[in-house]
Amino acid sequence: MKKIAVTGGKGGTGKSTVSVLLAKKLMASQKVLLADLDTECPNDHLLTGISLEKPIKETLSKLPEIDTAKCQKCGECVKSCTSNALFMPPGKTPIVLPDLCSACQTCLDVCPHQAITAKDNVTGKIYRHDFGKNLILVTGQARARLIETASVVRQTKETALEIGRKEKVDTIIFDTAAGTHCPVVVAIMGVEKAIAVTEPTPMGAHDLDLILQLLEKIEVPCDIFLNQADLGKKDLITDLVKKFGKQKLSHEIKHSTKLAKAYSRGDLLNDPEVNLQYDGKI
Amino acid sequence: MEKVIITAQGDSLDSELDPHFGRCKFILVCNPETKELEKAITNVNATAQGGAGVSTAQTVADMGISKIITGNIGPKAYEALTASGVEIYVAEPGKVSDALEKFGNGELKKVDDASAPMHTGLGMKKSE
Numbered sequence: 001m002k003k004i005a006v007t008g009g010k011g012g013t014g015k016s017t018v019s020v021l022l023a024k025k026l027m028a029s030q031k032v033l034l035a036d037l038d039t040e041c042p043n044d045h046l047l048t049g050i051s052l053e054k055p056i057k058e059t060l061s062k063l064p065e066i067d068t069a070k071c072q073k074c075g076e077c078v079k080s081c082t083s084n085a086l087f088m089p090p091g092k093t094p095i096v097l098p099d100l101c102s103a104c105q106t107c108l109d110v111c112p113h114q115a116i117t118a119k120d121n122v123t124g125k126i127y128r129h130d131f132g133k134n135l136i137l138v139t140g141q142a143r144a145r146l147i148e149t150a151s152v153v154r155q156t157k158e159t160a161l162e163i164g165r166k167e168k169v170d171t172i173i174f175d176t177a178a179g180t181h182c183p184v185v186v187a188i189m190g191v192e193k194a195i196a197v198t199e200p201t202p203m204g205a206h207d208l209d210l211i212l213q214l215l216e217k218i219e220v221p222c223d224i225f226l227n228q229a230d231l232g233k234k235d236l237i238t239d240l241v242k243k244f245g246k247q248k249l250s251h252e253i254k255h256s257t258k259l260a261k262a263y264s265r266g267d268l269l270n271d272p273e274v275n276l277q278y279d280g281k282i
Numbered sequence: 283m284e285k286v287i288i289t290a291q292g293d294s295l296d297s298e299l300d301p302h303f304g305r306c307k308f309i310l311v312c313n314p315e316t317k318e319l320e321k322a323i324t325n326v327n328a329t330a331q332g333g334a335g336v337s338t339a340q341t342v343a344d345m346g347i348s349k350i351i352t353g354n355i356g357p358k359a360y361e362a363l364t365a366s367g368v369e370i371y372v373a374e375p376g377k378v379s380d381a382l383e384k385f386g387n388g389e390l391k392k393v394d395d396a397s398a399p400m401h402t403g404l405g406m407k408k409s410e
Contacts, residue, residue: 078340084333089366090343097358100333147332 001164002171004282005188005220008197009207011178014227014253015197019175020047020268021276022195027134030170035160037187038177039124039140039152048131049266052139055125059140059155061103062118068093070115077107077116083148102148124152126159131269138163150182157187171282178207180214188215193282194222195250200232205240212244223250223280230254251278286314286371286385287342288378289352293322295379301353304335310378311347314386317379335359342368351381351390360395 006019016038023034036044045052064077064086071093078086078094085100086107098121108116124142131137140156142149157174164172176187188194194215198208208224215222226237229252241249253276262271289306290297295317300306305328311321327337335355339362342350350363351371363370371390373381384390 084327084330084337084340087336087340087362087365088343089362090346092365095362095365097333097336097361100336100358 001161001169002282003174003191004171005174005176005191005194006197007176007184007188007194007211008225009178009180009209009211010198010204013197013199013204014225015178016043016047016175017259017263017268018195018197018225018227018253018276019173020044021274022278022282023135023173024269025276025278026171026282027131031134031168033136033138033160033164033167033169033172034175035157035172036137036139036175037153037156037183038175039142039149039156039183040146040177042139042141044137044175045127045129045139046266047263047268048129048137049270050129050137052125052127052141054127056128057126057155057159058122059124059126059142059152060120061101061123061151062105063098063101063103063121064096064105064107064116065119066093066096067115067117070113072113072115074112076110076112080106080110082106099145099147103151124149124156126156128163135269136163136167136169148182150186153177153183153186180207180210184211185214185218188220189218191220194220195225196222197225197227198237199227200229200234200237202233202236204232205236208237209240212240216244225249225251225253225278227253228255250280253277284314284349285320285347286312286382287345287347287350288312288381289325289350290322290378293324295319295377295382297378299351299353299373299376299378299381301375303350303352303355303359304333304338305330306338306352309338309341311345312378312382314382317382317386333358336362339363339366339368342366351385355393360393 023032026032036042078088083102085097086094088094127139129137138160142152198204262274288310289300290308291300309323327334339359343366349369370393
């Protein structure tokens with residue numbers, strides 16, 4: 001099973017569009033699984049015209065629970081919490097702010113009085129939709145207001161990989177969130193290749209620079225797709241591509257009203273005139 | 283008279299009040315009676331990735347001062363401060379010295395609910 005991540009740094013450059021169109025292209029000749037790992041605002045289901053109905057699974061995080069009888073109010077847990085999810089009112093047992101907790105469980109380890117235990121807490125939902133025999137969409141959706149979503153991404157990815165193995169999928173595409181933070185790193189780790197989607201704007205270049213640095217660090221080779229390639233300032237991107245030792249852009253997608261309309265109708269899979277023109281190796 | 287904490291954009295009484303609580307630049311400890319600045323602390327949470335409100339609330343609670351003056355307070359910081367018995371007063375934009383003066387005259391409103399939605403300090407506009 002081949003694993004590909006579609007990423008790019010900046011939001012709104014066309015990651016989901018490329019993911020869906022890539023899945024559409026590949027599903028003509030093989031079995032594909034598209035995993036929407038942008039769990040804070042998944043939208044591959046919108047682009048493919050379906051709605052998220054019954055979840056197949058819930059994602060869980062172990063959140064700390066403090067035993068007031070055992071707690072000596074030393075504050076060690078509060079000091080250890082880099083997410084600022086613990087707060088100690090003076091002279092009282094610390095309180096847990098679940099929206100901020102990343103479930104790292106460091107507080108459990110540092111508590112000198114073993115007063116903290118971990119308790120399962122629902123952090124999100126995982127959905128599955130089959131489009132005929134050759135395309136499965138797996139979507140992760142984090143609970144509203146949750147700040148630390150990396151574990152929702154991790155669990156959605158594990159579920160997608162499990163389904164992929166069971167269903168004998170040939171290629172799995174991970175559609176990542178924007179950014180270069182933990183939820184994106186978790187989505188990309190372990191893939192054979194990434195596709196970085198960007199746009200010819202200063203912000204597109206700035207964020208592409210960051211994602212290319214990240215990909216270099218975690219040693220994931222990548223192709224660069226430039227969306228809206230005939231608008232804006234292409235030099236911003238081609239200069240950057242050279243800085244990272246690449247000869248040229250892997251693919252250019254020109255502005256297309258037809259594509260934009262199919263996108264807005266949730267018709268990317270069905271519209272026969274909208275396709276990814278990329279001929280390179282995936 | 284009991285000391286009061288004021289969130290500020292600078293380290294003196296002439297500084298502007300900082301409307302953000304969690305991401306305020308400075309935490310000023312003032313004496314409302316003598317109208318003097320006792321201490322200015324740089325708020326290390328100003329650039330925290332997340333949970334700035336809770337972390338700044340922890341700083342305030344640990345100082346043992348039970349009254350603060352700020353612009354807006356988010357829901358998590360509000361929860362943390364009220365759990366600590368800290369009273370929160372809001373002041374309009376202006377100089378720290380003016381806020382201190384108004385506080386001394388009993389002209390500032392004490393809040394009994396979070397006045398700002400989450401993430402107001404992360405460059406987001408307060409919803410009207």
